[in-house]
Amino acid sequence: EVRLVESGGGLVQAGESLRLSCVVSGFALSGSDVKWARRGPGKGPEWVLSVGQGRFTITRDNVENTLWLQLNNLQPEDTGLYYCTSNYLGISGPETQVTVSP
Numbered sequence: 001e002v003r004l005v006e007s008g009g010g011l012v013q014a015g016e017s018l019r020l021s022c023v024v025s026g027f028a029l030s031g032s033d034v035k036w037a038r039r040g041p042g043k044g045p046e047w048v049l050s051v052g053q054g055r056f057t058i059t060r061d062n063v064e065n066t067l068w069l070q071l072n073n074l075q076p077e078d079t080g081l082y083y084c085t086s087n088y089l090g091i092s093g094p095e096t097q098v099t100v101s102p
Contacts, residue, residue, distance in 0.1 A: 009096030
């Protein structure tokens, strides 16, 4: 079974950091199109790297089959549901909530 499972979300204050993980099962992360996206309250989906303004970094661990998302200097507008997704396979993970207080 192909699956994506995120974890690492939580409640932080503005300026703090979080590290999210996306564990891939049933297929190889290497060479896949798995990406990180988010949905803010009342907003549509966004690719995380396109909105991070250099604060967000994605790293791939092909041995652990895990896609990491480092979120630095978080701001209240970064609040939302973060998830990993594969357009090719048509799957997304169950999401992890990130909440940033002022």
